[in-house]
Each structure stands twice: as C-alpha cells, then as structure tokens.
Amino acid sequence: MRTIRYFIIGILFGITLFKSEAASWFRIYEMFQFKSFHMYGIIGSALVLGVVITQSIKRFGIKSFYGQPIVIADKEKMLKSNLYGGIVFGLGWALVGACPGPIFVLLGAGYLPVLVLFFFATLGTFLYGKLKKRLPH
Amino acid sequence: MNWIYDPWSWYIGGPLIALVMLLLLLSEKKFGMSSNLRTICAAFGAGKSTPFFDYDWRSQRWNIIVILGAFVGGLIGAKFLSTQTAVDLHPDVILQLQELNIVDAGQAYMPERLFGSASWTDWKSLSILAVGGFLVGFGARYAGGCTSGHAISGLSNLQLPSLIAVIGFFIGGIIMNHFLIGYIL
Numbered sequence: 393m394r395t396i397r398y399f400i401i402g403i404l405f406g407i408t409l410f411k412s413e414a415a416s417w418f419r420i421y422e423m424f425q426f427k428s429f430h431m432y433g434i435i436g437s438a439l440v441l442g443v444v445i446t447q448s449i450k451r452f453g454i455k456s457f458y459g460q461p462i463v464i465a466d467k468e469k470m471l472k473s474n475l476y477g478g479i480v481f482g483l484g485w486a487l488v489g490a491c492p493g494p495i496f497v498l499l500g501a502g503y504l505p506v507l508v509l510f511f512f513a514t515l516g517t518f519l520y521g522k523l524k525k526r527l528p529h
Numbered sequence: 530m531n532w533i534y535d536p537w538s539w540y541i542g543g544p545l546i547a548l549v550m551l552l553l554l555l556s557e558k559k560f561g562m563s564s565n566l567r568t569i570c571a572a573f574g575a576g577k578s579t580p581f582f583d584y585d586w587r588s589q590r591w592n593i594i595v596i597l598g599a600f601v602g603g604l605i606g607a608k609f610l611s612t613q614t615a616v617d618l619h620p621d622v623i624l625q626l627q628e629l630n631i632v633d634a635g636q637a638y639m640p641e642r643l644f645g646s647a648s649w650t651d652w653k654s655l656s657i658l659a660v661g662g663f664l665v666g667f668g669a670r671y672a673g674g675c676t677s678g679h680a681i682s683g684l685s686n687l688q689l690p691s692l693i694a695v696i697g698f699f700i701g702g703i704i705m706n707h708f709l710i711g712y713i714l
Contacts (some may be wrong), residue, residue, distance in 0.1 A: 402598015410606030412542025424706035442685030475541025477671025478697015500603030508617025516666025521581035
C-alpha cells in the first residue's frame with residue numbers, strides 16, 4: 393500500500409517537473425543568464441511554501457499519516473564540503489541542465505541520451521564515496 | 530481544462546513541488562533525489578569495498594519508488610499532457626544560443642544537439658553529457674544534496690549548510706554558464 397503511495401507522489405513530481413519546464417535544459421540555461429523569472433518563481437514559491445510547511449510541522453507538532461511525530465533531521469554541518477561540492481554540482485547543472493530529479497523525468501519523457509548522464513552521475517557518486525576521506529570537508 | 534496541455538506557470542509548478550515535499554514529510558520521509566544515486570551504488574554492492582556505501586540501502590527503497598514514479602510522470606507529461614512542448618524563452622537567450630549552434634532554442638523542450646538520438650554517435654555530445662553527469666553526481670554527494678534536498682528541503686528547514694550549498698550551486702552555475710559553456714558547446 394505504501395509503495396503505491398510513493399509511486400503516486402513520484403508521478404505527481406515527474407509531471408510537475410516536466411510540465412513546469414523545470415526539467416528543460418533551456419530553462420536552466422536561461423535561469424543562469426538571469427533572463428527570466430520562471431525558474432526563480434518555481435524554486436522561490438516552492439521554498440516559501442516549504443518554509444511555512446516545515447516550520448508549521450515543527451511548531452505545531454503535526455503528526456504523520458501514520459500518527460507518529462514527524463522528525464526533520466538537520467543537515468550535517470560540513471561547510472567546506474557544502475561549498476566545494478555545491479560548486480562542482482553547479483558546474484554540472486549548468487552544463488547538462490539536469491539535476492538528479494529531472495534525470496528520471498527526462499528518461500520517462502523519452503530523451504534516451506540522458507542514460508549517459510545518469511550513468512556518469514552514478515559513477516560520480518561512486519567516486520565521491522571512494523575519495524571521501526581524502527577530500528576537504 | 531485546456532491549460533493542462535499548455536506549459537505550466539511557475540505558480541503552479543512551485544506549489545506542486547512544495548506539495549510533493551509535504552506528502553513525503555507526512556509519510557515520515559524526506560524530499561531529496563540525489564540520495565537515490567547513492568542507493569543505486571549500494572544496491573550494486575559498492576558497500577563491499579567502500580564504507581560510504583555500506584549501509585542498509587533497502588531502507589531507501591521507498592525513494593527508488595519515488596523516482597520510478599517520476600519516470601512515469603515524465604512519460605505522462607510528455608506523451609499525454611502536452612500538445613506542444615516548445616519552451617518560450619527570452620529572445621536574447623534564443624539569439625545567444627543560436628550563436629552557440631543550439632539552433633532549436635525557442636522551438637523545442639530540449640536541445641536536439643545534446644539530447645536527440647543523433648548524439649549517440651556524436652563524441653562531443655556524449656562527452657558533454659558524461660562530464661556534466663559526473664559533476665552532478667559527484668557534486669551532489671560532496672555537497673550533501675541537490676536542488677531538492679538542499680534548495681527546497683534544507684532551506685525550508687532553515688539549514689545553514691543548505692544555504693552554503695545553494696550559494697555553491699550558483700557560483701558553479703554562473704562560472705559554467707557565463708565563462709565556460711561558450712567554449713564547450
């Protein structure tokens with residue numbers, strides 16, 4: 393039952409990313425050119441609502457679908473890696489216009505060369521795991 | 530209901546992304562897509578040689594189900610919910626991209642030169658996809674998250690690491706977009 397629920401949430405996410413053009417290479421290019429409000433509107437409105445949602449859950453102790461308290465973990469504080477990793481991610485994001493969510497959306501939409509992107513993104517993750525101890529964090 | 534078939538405005542897309550995050554939080558899960566790449570590595574046995582992948586990846590199966598859903602969502606969005614998918618770009622961007630030999634700017638959803646079937650036999654397109662993909666996968670894990678995990682979930686939870694990561698996303702993105710991509714494409 394829960395599997396179906398996650399699947400439906402994923403479908404909603406995929407349709408939204410495709411239809412709002414957040415999965416389009418062109419929109420990401422335009423965003424980094426600061427030529428359109430579109431992507432800032434998407435991320436900004438998601439964020440404003442996200443802050444309201446997250447802070448309400450924490451403040452009012454809203455319970456989950458299963459009646460349990462919702463625990464929202466803090467992000468690990470490794471500020472160097474947040475910055476360096478962020479820059480590496482940004483270089484890739486601006487080049488291929490897709491972050492990890494849109495990779496799967498675009499594959500579903502039929503852009504098969506995204507498989508190359510997917511394979512190398514997985515390889516990048518693997519290599520990070522291998523090199524983790526040697527990188528500044 | 531015709532609006533469904535047109536591209537959706539930011540004020541539809543953004544709130545729906547927030548709704549996805551809300552539904553995951555109410556399911557006692559978190560919204561973060563790049564973790565799936567780590568899960569895939571772990572599921573293929575990377576944990577045997579690398580401690581970073583040595584964890585109970587089966588507990589993350591729900592997130593793999595989410596991306597399978599996203600795959601199907603992309604298919605539904607493209608094949609059943611769209612009459613035309615050309616992205617209505619700023620005219621300056623169209624001109625700029627045409628100078629970079631991206632001739633279908635303003636007429637397509639994705640540049641054919643990178644994402645069309647001809648790129649399978651074009652070493653340059655393949656290299657761009659490979660290098661970009663590698664940077665995205667490596668950088669997301671190094672930063673501890675991607676757009677969903679840091680820019681939406683993390684910032685919504687007022688996390689300083691996420692703010693720093695998002696600043697990094699934009700530093701890297703601006704360097705690529707303004708100084709490098711012109712030489713690469």
